[in-house]
Amino acid sequence: MRLSDISNEAILLGGGARAILLQLAMPAVGRGVANHSDFASDPLRRLRHTLTYLYVLVYGTDDEITRITGHVNRAHTPVHSAPGATAPAYDAFDPRQQLWVAATLYDSALTVYTAVFGDLAPDDAESLYRQYAVLGTALQMPAELWPEDRAAFSRYWAQSLRELRVDAEVKRVGRALLHPAVAPLWIRALMPTVRFLTAGFLDPSIRASFDLPWNARRQRLFDRTVRVLGTVYPRLPGWLRHWPARHYLAAFRASASRPSAVPA
Numbered sequence: 001m002r003l004s005d006i007s008n009e010a011i012l013l014g015g016g017a018r019a020i021l022l023q024l025a026m027p028a029v030g031r032g033v034a035n036h037s038d039f040a041s042d043p044l045r046r047l048r049h050t051l052t053y054l055y056v057l058v059y060g061t062d063d064e065i066t067r068i069t070g071h072v073n074r075a076h077t078p079v080h081s082a083p084g085a086t087a088p089a090y091d092a093f094d095p096r097q098q099l100w101v102a103a104t105l106y107d108s109a110l111t112v113y114t115a116v117f118g119d120l121a122p123d124d125a126e127s128l129y130r131q132y133a134v135l136g137t138a139l140q141m142p143a144e145l146w147p148e149d150r151a152a153f154s155r156y157w158a159q160s161l162r163e164l165r166v167d168a169e170v171k172r173v174g175r176a177l178l179h180p181a182v183a184p185l186w187i188r189a190l191m192p193t194v195r196f197l198t199a200g201f202l203d204p205s206i207r208a209s210f211d212l213p214w215n216a217r218r219q220r221l222f223d224r225t226v227r228v229l230g231t232v233y234p235r236l237p238g239w240l241r242h243w244p245a246r247h248y249l250a251a252f253r254a255s256a257s258r259p260s261a262v263p264a
Contacts, residue, residue: 001124003131006109007058008245011116011233015108016047017198021174022104025164025206029097030173047177048248054105055248057138068252069138095141100160102136102146107157111201116230126150166209174210196222 006012024030049072056068106129114120120128126149133146147153166174178195180188199212200222207214233241 001120001128003128003134004058006113006128007054008242009113010241010244011229012109012112013051013244014194014197015112015201016051017177017194018111018201019104019108020046020050020177021198021202021210022108022164022206023101024170024174025166025209026097026100026160027163027165028094029100030165030167030170032097050105051244052248052252054135055245056252057134059245059249060252064252065138067256072139093140095136095145098136098139098141099145102132102141103153103157103160105135106132106153108201115201115226116233118230129153161203161206164206164209166206171210178212197225200226 053068053072056064060068109132110125110128119125129150133143136146137143147156178191178198180191183191195212196218199207199214199218202210202212204214
């Protein structure tokens with residue numbers, strides 16, 4: 001299985017907010033992102049830019065990939081922080097912090113995909129895992145830093161989860177992401193569903209750290225929702241399932257005539 005076989009599935013957007021919350025919960029990453037003014041004032045912008053990066057990286061031409069990675073690297077230049085009392089220094093070019101960001105994107109995509117489509121065959125799962133390393137290596141993460149196989153990744157993930165911390169500042173940014181004050185009406189209308197799915201796909205301890213409400217009734221509703229998605233979503237026409245990828249790629253390509261523009 002290739003990365004391009006699944007990356008354009010719109011259902012994977014259901015893991016986008018999950019990935020960002022997990023990134024925020026890593027102390028070094030959370031401190032840097034929470035203090036970055038662009039994200040604090042418009043958290044959905046990070047999600048839009050992340051999606052653009054992913055879609056271009058998987059489906060773009062070599063020139064387009066060079067352009068998007070150059071843009072992301074320039075955007076990362078001012079994103080850094082000095083060490084504090086409760087968090088280490090953050091630098092967006094730190095390979096281990098890039099590894100964590102890439103890991104959250106992989107784990108969130110796989111979590112949602114398998115919930116809807118079912119488990120992958122072992123060979124497909126391993127092949128897909130290896131390809132996901134490009135999310136980090138495209139931004140200068142050394143390839144050898146990506147855990148060598150899924151078993152190694154599971155150990156890395158378990159250890160990383162034990163290192164996560166959610167302080168008041170990170171919680172504030174997480175709330176801004178899930179309750180956007182600046183967003184089109186249709187996005188705000190979708191946010192209750194986004195919050196529900198995000199909470200359901202999160203590890204219980206992280207869910208509680210972000211004060212996301214959960215109980216047995218919500219769990220039953222989440223389980224039913226995932227079952228319905230697993231029945232309905234794969235039967236939707238491809239043009240609908242792949243619309244977000246086409247949209248973000250088209251927006252990125254339209255910006256080619258405006259070199260100073262930020263892809264959206």
